[in-house]
């Protein structure tokens with residue numbers, strides 16, 4: 130029978146070697162908290178009459194060590210995406226290029242000229258770093274980078290359309306996922322949305338009629354994550370821009386993804402590019418940094434200098450400004466486009482550009498390594514609110530296992546976790562979205578699970 134006297138004291142426990150090691154690893158206050166927490170558990174079970182095996186020092190400290198690991202392991206962890214969804218929003222969208230990561234690390238590690246003009250020795254602007262390159266890359270008059278594209282849309286409308294009318298097609302009032310709706314974000318800006326047309330059809334005359342009364346903006350929102358088929362009609366961007374300009378109203382295009390490269394080159398549908406939007410006469414463009422741009426989370430606003438100047442001055446610009454690490458990263462990612470090396474350097478474009486044969490060769494390597502599995506043809510997707518319904522032909526490792534759902538769960542419990550998918554009772558893994566440097570860890574994880 131255990132009694133309270135046989136429970137070691139905190140002081141006794143602290144004198145052990147193991148406690149010293151825990152303190153070195155986790156710090157004294159947290160170690161003490163863990164030890165006290167375990168002692169509380171032990172006392173509670175003793176007073177409940179639970180006959181514990183003698184609560185020795187080693188046992189108590191082992192338990193404290195488990196608690197400490199638990200408390201200090203970050204919950205946000207890297208994982209291996211073998212799902213075949215390239216821009217998986219739940220898995221963090223775009224993996225970053227090596228140069229992007231270097232730039233972020235270098236600026237994050239120390240001080241920088243974030244808002245400091247090295248020429249004059251006086252205060253500078255944080256916005257010029259990315260703006261210079263965005264202007265060069267697109268030919269736009271001015272640009273700024275904010276926290277994300279939702280913030281870009283919110284800020285643009287707040288600065289240019291507060292309490293004024295913004296004309297938008299009913300078919301473009303989209304929900305972008307996680308329950309977030311573009312019209313709700315837009316309304317937060319204080320703008321008055323004027324919906325025109327019907328769900329499936331909108332004519333140029335709908336815009337013209339709405340523009341008979343004064344308006345602050347005409348807005349176009351890219352239908353990022355769904356397709357309209359059948360009896361549908363929508364004027365071309367070019368025509369909307371002409372009608373807006375005739376009424377003296379700026380035309381804003383929320384592109385969502387913001388592609389600099391033409392996706393059609395890779396055998397998938399064409400995603401509207403930044404250049405096209407500018408050429409068709411959009412006065413302001415908004416797009417994400419971490420969708421098809423392939424950079425860190427950011428929102429980019431670019432276009433007419435007079436409008437961008439107003440946007441930069443709005444108080445919300447401060448609330449949604451990008452931090453130095455993001456600015457360093459987005460600039461480094463944009464440089465890849467300027468140097469025409471995006472397809473080689475930006476991970477998501479490497480994934481999009483990989484030929485089915487290249488993917489197949491990697492899957493064959495996996496089969497050889499594992500000594501089991503088959504290779505089957507399948508489809509990958511771009512995801513992340515771009516190119517809905519568009520699939521990229523790919524090859525998959527297919528594993529036949531007793532319980533596919535259990536198998537997926539075990540894969541998720543690996544370190545790093547592995548995300549795969551199932552189809553017709555088979556587990557499928559797509560090499561296209563697995564970073565080459567993660568292949569070793571993937572195979573170790575697969576070996577572990579196949580052995581269990």
Ligand SMILES: *Cc1c(COP(=O)(O)O)cnc(C)c1O
Nearest residue numbers: 277278279305351353385417514
């Ligand atoms: C994704 C998306 C947004 C939101 O962009 P975030 O960078 O996720 O904030 C806004 N508008 C459209 C059309 C989008 O596709």
